[in-house]
Amino acid sequence: MAQRISASWQGKDYFFNAWVKADETGMEMTLLNELGVSMGELSCRKGLISFSSTIFPKSLKPEYIVADFQLCFYNATALRQALEDCGLSFENTGNNRRILKGKTLIIEIEKSRNTVRLVNHLRGYTYTLEGNFE
Numbered sequence: 153m154a155q156r157i158s159a160s161w162q163g164k165d166y167f168f169n170a171w172v173k174a175d176e177t178g179m180e181m182t183l184l185n186e187l188g189v190s191m192g193e194l195s196c197r198k199g200l201i202s203f204s205s206t207i208f209p210k211s212l213k214p215e216y217i218v219a220d221f222q223l224c225f226y227n228a229t230a231l232r233q234a235l236e237d238c239g240l241s242f243e244n245t246g247n248n249r250r251i252l253k254g255k256t257l258i259i260e261i262e263k264s265r266n267t268v269r270l271v272n273h274l275r276g277y278t279y280t281l282e283g284n285f286e
Contacts, residue, residue, distance in 0.1 A: 157183075159279035172221075179221060183208075194218070216275070223249065224261055224268050224281070 159166040168191055171182045178197035183205070185191050192205025196218045203214035223231065228244040235242045235251060240258070243250040249261040258274045268281040 153283050155281050155283040157279055157281055159277065161277040174221070174225070179218065181217070181221075220259075220270055220272070220279075223251065223259060224263070224270060 153172055155170045155172055157166075157168050157170055167186065169184045169186070169188075171184070173180045178195070180196075181194040183191040183193070185207075191207040192203065194203045194214055194217060195201070196214075201214045201218055203212075203217070205212075228242070228249070231249075232242040232244070239253065241250075241252040241254075243252070247263040249259075249263075250257060251259040258272070260271050260273070262269045263285070265286060266282060266284060268285065269278070270280075271278045
């Protein structure tokens with residue numbers, strides 16, 4: 153599906169588009185600027201993650217992108233187990249998800265029919281995905 157992404161990190165705002173294919177076998181993502189020019193490509197298959205971009209800084213860890221996508225969209229039961237195995241708590245109340253370490257809120261996700269908003273309090277970034285998430 154096509155997604156529009158707006159992100160905020162270190163006081164700067166970013167806007168771009170993504171073509172995303174995700175299923176049981178993995179995820180492919182192509183990031184595009186407003187003119188349709190490629191900004192990067194990400195692939196996650198069989199536990200191997202690759203990311204190439206001439207735009208994004210080398211310090212951007214593709215594992216964070218994959219993890220955020222999983223936190224937003226993957227099965228809540230599987231996420232809960234995986235997060236508990238890491239010593240984190242997972243709350244899923246309908247369209248909202250929260251990840252906590254003890255009583256400290258690390259990530260919160262708000263989902264609606266056409267938007268998903270993720271706030272990472274630990275790493276200091278926010279982004280909103282717009283698409284048809286039904």
